Amino acid sequence: MSTITENISLKEQFLDLYRSSSKEIAVNSAPLMNTHRDKAIIKLEKLGFPSRGGEEYRYADIESVFKQDMEKSFGNQKININIREIFHCDVPDIDTNLFLLVNGMFYNNGQMLKELPGGIIAGSLSQAAKDYPGLVEKHYDRYAGSSKDGLVALNTAFAQDGIFIYAPRGVKMEKPVQIVNIMISEAGLMAQHRNLFVAEEDAELNIVVCDHSLSAHRFLTNSVNEVFAGERAQINLTRIQNEHNGSSQITHSFNHQETGSNLATNIISLHGGFIRNNVYVKLNGEHAENHSMGLYLSDKGQYIDNFVFIDHASPNCFSNQLYKGVMDDYASGAFTGRILVRRDAQKTNAYQSNNNILLTDDARMHSRPQLEIYADDVKCSHGSTMGQIDENALFYLRSRGIDHREARLLLMFAYTHEVIQNIKVKALRERIDDLVNKRLRGELSRCNNCAMQCG
Amino acid sequence: MQNEQDQILNEVTTGEYKFGFYTDIEQDSIAKGLNEDVVRMISAKKKEPEFMLEFRLKAYRHWLTMKMPEWAHLKIPEIDYQDHIYYSAPVQRAKLNSLDEVDPELLETFNKLGIPLEEQKHLSGVAVDAVMDSISVKTTFREALAELGIIFCSFSEAVKEHPDLVKQYMGSVVPYTDNYFAALNSAVFSDGSFCFIPKGVRCPMELSTYFRINAANTGQFERTLIVAEDKSYVSYLEGCTAPMRDENQLHAAIVEIVAMESAEVKYATVQNWYPGNKEGKGGIYNFVTKRGICKGDNSKISWTQVETGSAITWKYPSCILKGHNTTGEFYSVAVTNNHQQADTGTKMIHIGKNSRSIIVSKGISAGVSNNSYRGQVKVLRGADNARNFSQCDSLLLGDKCGAHTFPYIESANHSAIIEHEATTSKIGEDQIFYCNQRGISTEDAIGLIINGYTKEVLNKLPMEFAVEAQKLLLISLEGSVG
Amino acid sequence: MLVIKDLRVSIEGEEILKGINLEVNAGEVHAIMGPNGSGKSTLAAILAGRDIYEINSGTVLYKGEDLLDKSPEERAKDGLFLGFQYPIEIPGVSMVNFMKTAINEMRKHRGEEPLSASEFLKKMREKKDLVEISSSLTNRSVNEGFSGGEKKKNEIFQMAMLEPQLAILDETDSGLDIDALRIVARGVNNLKSPHNATIVITHYQRLLEYIVPDFVHVLFNGRIVKSGGKELALLLEEKGYEWVRSEEVNL
Ligand SMILES: Nc1ncnc2c1ncn2[C@@H]1O[C@H](COP(=O)(O)OP(=O)(O)O)[C@@H](O)[C@H]1O
Ligand SMILES: [Mg+2]
Numbered sequence A: 001m002s003t004i005t006e007n008i009s010l011k012e013q014f015l016d017l018y019r020s021s022s023k024e025i026a027v028n029s030a031p032l033m034n035t036h037r038d039k040a041i042i043k044l045e046k047l048g049f050p051s052r053g054g055e056e057y058r059y060a061d062i063e064s065v066f067k068q069d070m071e072k073s074f075g076n077q078k079i080n081i082n083i084r085e086i087f088h089c090d091v092p093d094i095d096t097n098l099f100l101l102v103n104g105m106f107y108n109n110g111q112m113l114k115e116l117p118g119g120i121i122a123g124s125l126s127q128a129a130k131d132y133p134g135l136v137e138k139h140y141d142r143y144a145g146s147s148k149d150g151l152v153a154l155n156t157a158f159a160q161d162g163i164f165i166y167a168p169r170g171v172k173m174e175k176p177v178q179i180v181n182i183m184i185s186e187a188g189l190m191a192q193h194r195n196l197f198v199a200e201e202d203a204e205l206n207i208v209v210c211d212h213s214l215s216a217h218r219f220l221t222n223s224v225n226e227v228f229a230g231e232r233a234q235i236n237l238t239r240i241q242n243e244h245n246g247s248s249q250i251t252h253s254f255n256h257q258e259t260g261s262n263l264a265t266n267i268i269s270l271h272g273g274f275i276r277n278n279v280y281v282k283l284n285g286e287h288a289e290n291h292s293m294g295l296y297l298s299d300k301g302q303y304i305d306n307f308v309f310i311d312h313a314s315p316n317c318f319s320n321q322l323y324k325g326v327m328d329d330y331a332s333g334a335f336t337g338r339i340l341v342r343r344d345a346q347k348t349n350a351y352q353s354n355n356n357i358l359l360t361d362d363a364r365m366h367s368r369p370q371l372e373i374y375a376d377d378v379k380c381s382h383g384s385t386m387g388q389i390d391e392n393a394l395f396y397l398r399s400r401g402i403d404h405r406e407a408r409l410l411l412m413f414a415y416t417h418e419v420i421q422n423i424k425v426k427a428l429r430e431r432i433d434d435l436v437n438k439r440l441r442g443e444l445s446r447c448n449n450c451a452m453q454c455g
Numbered sequence B: 001m002q003n004e005q006d007q008i009l010n011e012v013t014t015g016e017y018k019f020g021f022y023t024d025i026e027q028d029s030i031a032k033g034l035n036e037d038v039v040r041m042i043s044a045k046k047k048e049p050e051f052m053l054e055f056r057l058k059a060y061r062h063w064l065t066m067k068m069p070e071w072a073h074l075k076i077p078e079i080d081y082q083d084h085i086y087y088s089a090p091v092q093r094a095k096l097n098s099l100d101e102v103d104p105e106l107l108e109t110f111n112k113l114g115i116p117l118e119e120q121k122h123l124s125g126v127a128v129d130a131v132m133d134s135i136s137v138k139t140t141f142r143e144a145l146a147e148l149g150i151i152f153c154s155f156s157e158a159v160k161e162h163p164d165l166v167k168q169y170m171g172s173v174v175p176y177t178d179n180y181f182a183a184l185n186s187a188v189f190s191d192g193s194f195c196f197i198p199k200g201v202r203c204p205m206e207l208s209t210y211f212r213i214n215a216a217n218t219g220q221f222e223r224t225l226i227v228a229e230d231k232s233y234v235s236y237l238e239g240c241t242a243p244m245r246d247e248n249q250l251h252a253a254i255v256e257i258v259a260m261e262s263a264e265v266k267y268a269t270v271q272n273w274y275p276g277n278k279e280g281k282g283g284i285y286n287f288v289t290k291r292g293i294c295k296g297d298n299s300k301i302s303w304t305q306v307e308t309g310s311a312i313t314w315k316y317p318s319c320i321l322k323g324h325n326t327t328g329e330f331y332s333v334a335v336t337n338n339h340q341q342a343d344t345g346t347k348m349i350h351i352g353k354n355s356r357s358i359i360v361s362k363g364i365s366a367g368v369s370n371n372s373y374r375g376q377v378k379v380l381r382g383a384d385n386a387r388n389f390s391q392c393d394s395l396l397l398g399d400k401c402g403a404h405t406f407p408y409i410e411s412a413n414h415s416a417i418i419e420h421e422a423t424t425s426k427i428g429e430d431q432i433f434y435c436n437q438r439g440i441s442t443e444d445a446i447g448l449i450i451n452g453y454t455k456e457v458l459n460k461l462p463m464e465f466a467v468e469a470q471k472l473l474l475i476s477l478e479g480s481v482g
Numbered sequence C: 001m002l003v004i005k006d007l008r009v010s011i012e013g014e015e016i017l018k019g020i021n022l023e024v025n026a027g028e029v030h031a032i033m034g035p036n037g038s039g040k041s042t043l044a045a046i047l048a049g050r051d052i053y054e055i056n057s058g059t060v061l062y063k064g065e066d067l068l069d070k071s072p073e074e075r076a077k078d079g080l081f082l083g084f085q086y087p088i089e090i091p092g093v094s095m096v097n098f099m100k101t102a103i104n105e106m107r108k109h110r111g112e113e114p115l116s117a118s119e120f121l122k123k124m125r126e127k128k129d130l131v132e133i134s135s136s137l138t139n140r141s142v143n144e145g146f147s148g149g150e151k152k153k154n155e156i157f158q159m160a161m162l163e164p165q166l167a168i169l170d171e172t173d174s175g176l177d178i179d180a181l182r183i184v185a186r187g188v189n190n191l192k193s194p195h196n197a198t199i200v201i202t203h204y205q206r207l208l209e210y211i212v213p214d215f216v217h218v219l220f221n222g223r224i225v226k227s228g229g230k231e232l233a234l235l236l237e238e239k240g241y242e243w244v245r246s247e248e249v250n251l
Helices: A002-027 A037-047 A062-066 A125-131 A133-137 A150-158 A391-399 A404-420 A426-440 B002-011 B036-045 B050-064 B104-112 B142-146 B155-161 B163-169 B180-188 B429-437 B442-458 B463-476 C040-048 C072-077 C095-109 C117-131 C148-162 C178-191 C231-239 C241-249
Strands: A097-102 A113-116 A120-124 A163-167 A177-183 A189-191 A194-199 A204-213 A219-229 A234-242 A248-257 A262-271 A274-283 A289-298 A303-312 A318-327 A332-341 A349-358 A364-373 A379-387 B027-029 B088-090 B126-132 B135-139 B151-154 B193-197 B206-212 B223-228 B233-241 B248-259 B264-271 B283-294 B300-307 B312-315 B318-321 B327-336 B341-350 B356-365 B370-379 B387-396 B402-411 B417-426 C002-011 C014-024 C029-033 C054-062 C080-083 C090-094 C166-170 C197-202 C215-220 C223-228
Touching: A002 A037, A002 A150, A037 A150, A062 A248, A097 A120, A113 A125, A120 A125, A125 A133, A125 A163, A125 A194, A150 A219, A150 A248, A163 A204, A177 A219, A194 A204, A194 A234, A219 A234, A219 A262, A234 A248, A248 A262, A262 A274, A262 A303, A262 A404, A262 A426, A274 A289, A289 A303, A289 A332, A289 A404, A289 A426, A303 A318, A303 A349, A318 A332, A318 A364, A318 A404, A332 A349, A332 A379, A349 A364, A349 A404, A364 A379, A364 B387, A364 B417, A379 B402, A391 A404, A404 A426, B036 B050, B036 B180, B050 B180, B088 B135, B104 B126, B104 B135, B104 B206, B126 B142, B126 B151, B135 B151, B135 B155, B142 B151, B151 B155, B155 B163, B155 B193, B155 B223, B163 B193, B163 B223, B180 B248, B180 B283, B193 B206, B193 B233, B223 B233, B223 B264, B248 B264, B248 B300, B264 B283, B264 B463, B283 B300, B283 B327, B300 B312, B300 B341, B300 B442, B300 B463, B318 B327, B318 B356, B327 B341, B327 B370, B327 B442, B327 B463, B341 B356, B356 B370, B356 B402, B356 B442, B370 B387, B370 B417, B387 B402, B387 B442, B402 B417, B429 B442, B429 C072, B429 C090, B442 B463, B442 C090, B442 C095, C002 C040, C014 C040, C014 C054, C014 C223, C029 C231, C040 C054, C040 C072, C040 C080, C040 C166, C040 C197, C072 C080, C072 C095, C080 C148, C090 C095, C095 C117, C095 C148, C117 C148, C117 C178, C148 C166, C148 C178, C166 C178, C178 C197, C215 C231, C215 C241, C223 C231, C231 C241
Parallel strands: A097 A177, A163 A194, A177 A204, A189 A219, A194 A219, A204 A234, A219 A248, A234 A262, A248 A274, A262 A289, A274 A303, A289 A318, A303 A332, A318 A349, A332 A364, A349 A379, B126 B206, B193 B223, B206 B233, B223 B248, B233 B264, B248 B283, B264 B300, B283 B312, B283 B318, B300 B327, B312 B341, B318 B341, B327 B356, B341 B370, B356 B387, B370 B402, B387 B417, C029 C197, C029 C215, C080 C166, C166 C197
Antiparallel strands: A113 A120, A120 A163, A364 B402, A379 B417, B027 B088, B126 B135, B151 B193, C002 C014, C002 C054, C215 C223
């Protein structure tokens, strides 16, 4: 009973916050984004915050994450430090177009929007909403708007900025875009940004998102991505979550795919106290192909929760989910993968696999692979395993003279590599391999000169 | 076996529900509705001791505070619990010479159902407790079993004759607080079977209960309790049918099994409640809580179910693997056709070290039905080397039905290994063509393939039941393929 | 026995058989050869009644009756047997049960009593010996987990059991070692009688050393571009399909 009253109060708290700061929110955003806010707030009022009573957030304690004492600032943030001085991506040889988001706002280095070769537009979403309202309007809140998750409505109501990337018809991006999402402040802080990635027909996008925290305070991010893959478009999205363990992150990604498109997402969760990733895929045209993958390595008290929903709304589509994790210490986690095959989506091929290795008896994992199928001419399967390293393989390696510890590491590395190998950007793939390797060896694997002592 | 199979296939020409007749016999029924007085009345009619009435009342009061569970993938129409009759017993008309005799009309009813109650006529090796509506009509082979110390009788008799055993075990596996339907059953349950196998005894025959709903508007709420003491063994069968009626009838049962050290209990169900007609009118709402506990080390509980009937099935036979080296098994075939809905599966709770469980679930959906597997495998912290393997397959016949799989897998032990696999498919056109090419008609080919698909589960049933179940499967799917 | 006239067949709008003419009489063995993708399996499947193709034109008479109107099982019961290039796996269905159902269906069709269990098992034993297939295979589910060669042998075993009048063997020889090849040939030759006919579809003339054909046809690009006696097979082996290709230009 108490959860309900607390739930209401949390909701009330944000409704109240909205009433008191809507002006400030609007001023520092774009009119197009502002027109969605009131509707979203009404929706939040109706939906409330997700609770553990519902099936969707059965294992994730959203309330306590939101109840932490955090500042919510909507003003034009003046960050006094030069981010570029303290942050430089240390992935060797990575050649990307770099964009920074600091505390949910585009980090302005003079230019809010850039035009890249081929007419690709990239930069601040709120700026794009002003400069290219037609383009943004066509997609903004079109895919996230029908969500039944109160947190998505919350984001729509509060998000002021984020990254916008647009690839026109037939344009193939040469260099990947790298978005570094940084949390830095003098006190606990909550931020909610919004990204929109659009690839028109036959276009190609390659995007890397890195989440970092640069100061030792409690952070909470509640972000929404909307991704549109037009006909035959190809999109590659990699996200590396590497915040400190005092931070909480909730991400929602709405991936909309048209006929013949191919979209691949890889979410690599290395650090972060509380992580919840929601991935929604809608296969809206025939012969669309989706790969949703994830890797989570958690230890200490980390909680990592992945939720994937693949909606086969058209015939002849293919989807594949692969999520793998290693849980150490007293870490806990959850995986929910749902495949929905609608009545007309004949000739669907859908696969799903979740594998977990538990290293201690204090670690906990919940896995819920789900199939909901209404068409008969389909091939769907899922598998889920929880266990340890394959003893036979371990023995085989040891019989070749590899010592126990090294053999274990080798096998764990091979286990994780199955996900990592799908990352398209080579420099990044190698770097992540390296990070994961270090992480498995128990060495510190922070990828910037971070002063954090995670604990 | 081959001949039988051929015969079965030949028989698959009439697809009607075969058990839909009604026996016109005088009923001692109470009025519709549910309240504390009704609960008291049921207890009084059954001349129960005080402790039972108290148990019922506690359960009833708790039920009032609860809500219907909504998490299942089922569309359950609003159920008006005041619109059902909670006690109805056939009145035996003929003058009977002894308590053991049964009204010929009831004998005839059970004969028609293929369950002869005269011991000499009955299949040797199967003892039957026949339950019609709210009461047990007859329990066969009681004396022979009693010689071995086995108690096999109706629940009502057990309450009177073995109150200590009932007190000790009733509600120990499924407490009345467990869920909505368990609370309801605990308040109003009428009859059922009680079975106690003493230490070291291997029950020489199959024990079985046959449940028959006969009266209109009447809910059936039976309760079965099986206790297997150390190193004992029993194999138990349950069957059920009901007349065809346009209105929906309620069935909410509880089965509890306790297996002590090294005991083994096999429980098999062939569920064939009336499923409703082709348009989805009528049929039984089947809400069942079945759970066993492997209390002692090395004990084993095995559930096998063939679910073909009922308009709605909500049922999760489960095992609590408390002792070390215990084994839980769940083998299921669930068929839904026309407008049927089933949400069924199991729970395997691993507490003891080296506990093992296996789940094999085969769903078949046809017509506009929906068939869901829902199962939980939970490994607790101390369950070192626990092992589970689950295989859940779904077969879709036609493109208007749904097949769903919802496993919940939770582990808190690093040495545990849990594996779950599921597939969804239809019968391959190339498989049918291959059979056609060998001269086998499409209908027969489907029969063959379905038998093949379900064989792993049907093989777990005792022979006579396996054949029965196989027929039932094909009859249930009659008209769904072509 | 079999008369095919101007048979044109397409799949998904693409024409695969472009006017096939072929006549097979009782007592004859025909070999159909041709490169990959020329339409051999399509022809076999059409004759057996696979319904994924569109028949654009043509007629097929089998024992004087229109074949194309009949369902696959009617054709099978009428004595037409197809040995599949890729035999299908049917999990859970035992070979025994499968064969017994098939045989009794055919007997029923001919107005005969079903075989008793002992007669059936006797027949199984005989045929098993003939094709040297082991009981471990016939005790398993239909083709499930069989190796490629085992599947092919199983086709011949089924043919021996069903004793068809017209057997069409689609690349039954591919993937077989010499011993298995001999067994396949023995199965086919055993069936040979003045009342039966066989169509052997093959890639290589190797099989034809064991099963001597009366006629050899070369199927190329959906047409029979050459017909002749058994020497045609040797010529093909020697010159390769390139030779037909260049010949075709001259057609
Ligand atoms: N189911 C099908 N769908 C589309 N094309 C097919 C199908 N089956 C066969 N084909 C095409 O038809 C042609 C003939 O195939 P097939 O009869 O199998 O040749 P062969 O047996 O002579 O190697 C090939 O080009 C093949 O790709
Ligand atoms: Mg071929």
